[in-house]
Amino acid sequence: MNLAQSPLGRRDDLRAALAGYLLALADDELILGHRHSEWTGFAPDIESDVALSSVAQEEIGHALLFYERAGDLLGGTPDDLAYGRSPEAFRNAVLLERPNGDWDFSIMRMFLYDRADAVRLDGLVGGPVEPLADLAKTLRREEKYHLLYGEQWLRRLAATPESKQRVQAVLDSAWAEAQGLFDPVEGQDDLVHTGVVRTGSDAQRRLWHGQVGAILESAGLRAPGAVAGRAAAFDGRVGRHTDDLRVLLEEMTSVRRTEPGAKW
Amino acid sequence: MPALMELLRMTQPQASRIFAVFRQDTKNDPHVHVGEVHATDAEMALVLAKEQFARREPCVNLWVVPMSAIAATAYDDADVFEPSTDKSYRFGGSYREQERVMRTKRRDQR
Numbered sequence: 512m513n514l515a516q517s518p519l520g521r522r523d524d525l526r527a528a529l530a531g532y533l534l535a536l537a538d539d540e541l542i543l544g545h546r547h548s549e550w551t552g553f554a555p556d557i558e559s560d561v562a563l564s565s566v567a568q569e570e571i572g573h574a575l576l577f578y579e580r581a582g583d584l585l586g587g588t589p590d591d592l593a594y595g596r597s598p599e600a601f602r603n604a605v606l607l608e609r610p611n612g613d614w615d616f617s618i619m620r621m622f623l624y625d626r627a628d629a630v631r632l633d634g635l636v637g638g639p640v641e642p643l644a645d646l647a648k649t650l651r652r653e654e655k656y657h658l659l660y661g662e663q664w665l666r667r668l669a670a671t672p673e674s675k676q677r678v679q680a681v682l683d684s685a686w687a688e689a690q691g692l693f694d695p696v697e698g699q700d701d702l703v704h705t706g707v708v709r710t711g712s713d714a715q716r717r718l719w720h721g722q723v724g725a726i727l728e729s730a731g732l733r734a735p736g737a738v739a740g741r742a743a744a745f746d747g748r749v750g751r752h753t754d755d756l757r758v759l760l761e762e763m764t765s766v767r768r769t770e771p772g773a774k775w
Numbered sequence: 776m777p778a779l780m781e782l783l784r785m786t787q788p789q790a791s792r793i794f795a796v797f798r799q800d801t802k803n804d805p806h807v808h809v810g811e812v813h814a815t816d817a818e819m820a821l822v823l824a825k826e827q828f829a830r831r832e833p834c835v836n837l838w839v840v841p842m843s844a845i846a847a848t849a850y851d852d853a854d855v856f857e858p859s860t861d862k863s864y865r866f867g868g869s870y871r872e873q874e875r876v877m878r879t880k881r882r883d884q885r
Contacts, residue, residue: 559823562826562827663822
């Protein structure tokens with residue numbers, strides 16, 4: 512069903528906010544999916560390489576589904592939205608555009624993100640916009656494996672003294688930007704008031720903090736405390752990105768730009 | 776009966792980090808050995824086996840077993856499987872054919 516025909520999609524005051532929220536979901540999945548795909552051929556063992564490559568495909572597949580719904584409201588094909596926008600039009604959290612770094616950072620980021628994504632999907636399931644509620648429910652099935660993969664790898668990395676120290680260090684360094692996963696898009700409060708999204712961004716952050724904290728603790732790691740004030744320099748949800756996103760998009764769109772409009 | 780790892784000339788630490796993977800296509804099928812994964816432990820082996828062996832084929836259940844836990848016959852002793860007199864009356868060809876048909880049916884009913 513086309514979202515533009517749904518009762519909430521027809522409301523002018525909510526349209527832009529809903530489109531922005533869907534773009535944030537889609538951009539998060541696309542950008543992290545792209546980062547995951549950069550591990551193909553380079554992961555520490557072939558099994559983890561194959562598995563993470565599958566996860567990358569799935570995240571990009573989820574992005575496609577959200578772009579389709581966003582396209583209902585904004586016009587444009589998923590390809591236009593994925594490949595045709597400038598960096599400031601992207602709504603992904605800054606954490607996800609950061610280069611992969613070492614395996615420990617990539618796994619930590621995956622763990623922190625997939626937990627946030629789970630909380631966010633839970634907030635859509637059972638909501639009044641049926642196509643979105645159904646979509647979220649479907650995606651949770653694949654996300655279950657992403658949660659498992661990230662968490663189990665994290666536990667293995669935290670199992671020996673040296674690697675535990677390194678994982679703790681990447682956790683501490685990623686923590687502030689991880690909070691940005693819950694920065695709201697413009698108009699997100701209106702989506703909460705109308706029940707489209709069942710939990711507000713602060714409530715989602717608290718839920719996530721509780722879940723992530725419990726797992727980190729059981730793995731012998733310390734969740735850093737609350738971060739006072741938002742890091743104001745960058746906020747992906749309003750389009751203030753780091754240069755890392757520009758570099759990423761330049762590479763990701765390079766093939767398409769060689770022959771714009773080509774059919775595959 | 777020799778341990779499989781001895782036959783493969785593997786050490787115990789090596790063999791305990793390779794897991795044989797058994798996949799079950801439907802609840803009515805037996806678990807079938809489909810390959811191996813390297814992993815630090817059984818839990819991780821299951822996580823990795825899911826993507827290596829269950830992403831192109833139907834699957835309802837996976838087993839993993841450390842290679843260090845498997846006992847095996849040796850290929851040098853393969854002649855024990857060779858009959859000395861004609862035992863063709865025992866060969867269950869039709870059972871195998873029946874199994875092949877039933878298997879396809881079970882898959883289609885999934």
